[in-house]
Amino acid sequence: MDNRAGNVCWASVIDGVLIEIFSKLDFDSLISAASVCHSWRCVAHYPECWDCVHFNHYERFLDNYIKETAIPTDNRERTFRESEYMIRHVGAGAKSICVRRIADDTTVMMIADRCPSIESISLRDTDRISPAALLNLIRTSKHLKLIDVKFCKAVSASLIEEMGQSCPSLVGLNLGHQRVTEDMARAIGKFMPKLKWLNLNNATISSEVLCNILDSCTELDHVSVKRCHQLIMNNELKNRSSRIEEFKYSPLFICRSGAAQHFWMP
Secondary structure, three states: HHHHHHHHHHOOOHHHHHHHHHHOOOHHHHHHHHHHHHOHHHHOOOOOHHOOOOOOOOOHHHHOOOOHOOOOOHHHHHHHHHHHHHHOOOOOOOEEEEOOOOHHHHHHHHHHHHHHOOOEEOOOOEEEOOOHHHHHHHHHOOOOOOOEEEOOOOOOOHHHHHHHHOOOOOOOOOOOOEEOHHHHHHHHHHHOOOOEEEEOOOOEOOOOHHHHHHHHOOOEEEHHHHHHHOOOOHHOOOHHHHOOOOOEEEEEEEEEOOEEEEOOOO
């Protein structure tokens, strides 16, 4: 009887109190709370409960996506499902969105419509997003601080220019696996002078183009250029990278045996 009384008490908690509690939960905890009883499930679907629910705060988002801490393969499909589920439930105050591979223009339009206050977004590995849809999202999301567009085919110099102009708070950018042209580098330098974190892992970029970015973005304190096969660590690049607090460079060398090895340089 005591247990049943306790359950009834929790089930009848005022919705406003539950919303306040649920809004502070991480994704897994919120899903678990929604499974407790019918009343909790109803409250868990309120948009206010999802305003601050995302995989991580933007500092951790930086660690996981800009710095590319790998997501285990067996968790990726679950990650995709969670992303879509979150977008369907988020409210206008949501701060972070991560959508990978499955994203298309419909998804991007949904984010732009429902999440005008997002501060970090990951659209990596997406090849079905049109430049127009991505441009609309950037123009709508004025508060973006971190943008991850690794492997996103819609990226161009004009889009980077729009990112810098529309998102004055932007401090983090992931352009991994992109072909970084001189025009893109000029756009980064001219329109993103306050950039602090830049990920170019596996990007096609020359030493000269990277030097131009480092010369223009003087507030950079994290740069990752691992496995950039065209990049040569010459004296000019060494001098410019020496002022970066965390500079990750890892070229891919082919040994005489034919085996590939990675060598790290600070």
